[in-house]
Amino acid sequence: MAGFTPKKIKHISLGISIVIHLLLLILPSCRQHIRIEDTPSIYNIPVELSVIKKEILPKSEPKKKPAPQIVKKKTSKKRVAQKKKKAPEKPKTPQTQPGDSDSPLIQSSQDPISPKIAINNEWSGTIEVEATISPEGQLISYTITDSTGHDELDEAFIRTLESSYTFMPRQIFGKKQTGTLRISYTFEL
Numbered sequence: 001m002a003g004f005t006p007k008k009i010k011h012i013s014l015g016i017s018i019v020i021h022l023l024l025l026i027l028p029s030c031r032q033h034i035r036i037e038d039t040p041s042i043y044n045i046p047v048e049l050s051v052i053k054k055e056i057l058p059k060s061e062p063k064k065k066p067a068p069q070i071v072k073k074k075t076s077k078k079r080v081a082q083k084k085k086k087a088p089e090k091p092k093t094p095q096t097q098p099g100d101s102d103s104p105l106i107q108s109s110q111d112p113i114s115p116k117i118a119i120n121n122e123w124s125g126t127i128e129v130e131a132t133i134s135p136e137g138q139l140i141s142y143t144i145t146d147s148t149g150h151d152e153l154d155e156a157f158i159r160t161l162e163s164s165y166t167f168m169p170r171q172i173f174g175k176k177q178t179g180t181l182r183i184s185y186t187f188e189l
Contacts, residue, residue: 103170107168125153153187
């Protein structure tokens with residue numbers, strides 16, 4: 001832009017800004033006096049209406065029943081006492097409670113670690129143990145009912161049974177009791 005210095009550009013932009021601001025202030029006050037009557041702002045559309053008149057009746061009070069009349073009858077002075085025979089009571093059978101079980105349950109368990117000798121010799125087998133569980137859920141005793149055929153595998157399972165198994169005791173009618181449980185584990189390669 002030849003001939004326009006930065007100072008002139010500032011003056012021109014300031015002038016334009018003032019003119020725009022003045023127009024913005026003046027136009028809203030002028031708009032109030034301008035009316036446009038060519039465009040209707042309300043449309044007349046016929047609408048069909050129907051009026052339903054409901055009558056609300058007061059609630060009627062319920063009819064009162066006449067009080068029963070008491071008639072006294074003469075009775076003899078001798079009264080005969082009659083005893084009603086009661087039906088024989090049935091003995092109550094205790095009902096099962098939530099959490100009842102006929103035998104103890106395994107709450108948590110862990111797989112036994114196979115001994116190195118069993119891995120090296122590729123031993124496998126299934127052990128079955130009958131365990132006695134106390135009312136507190138502790139292992140009281142055990143009996144090996146079926147062996148794997150290898151003492152090392154049997155001992156590994158028994159160590160895991162004693163250290164890593166937790167039990168829920170037998171519970172009958174809400175009372176915890178001592179019970180037995182069969183547990184089996186198969187060692188596989």
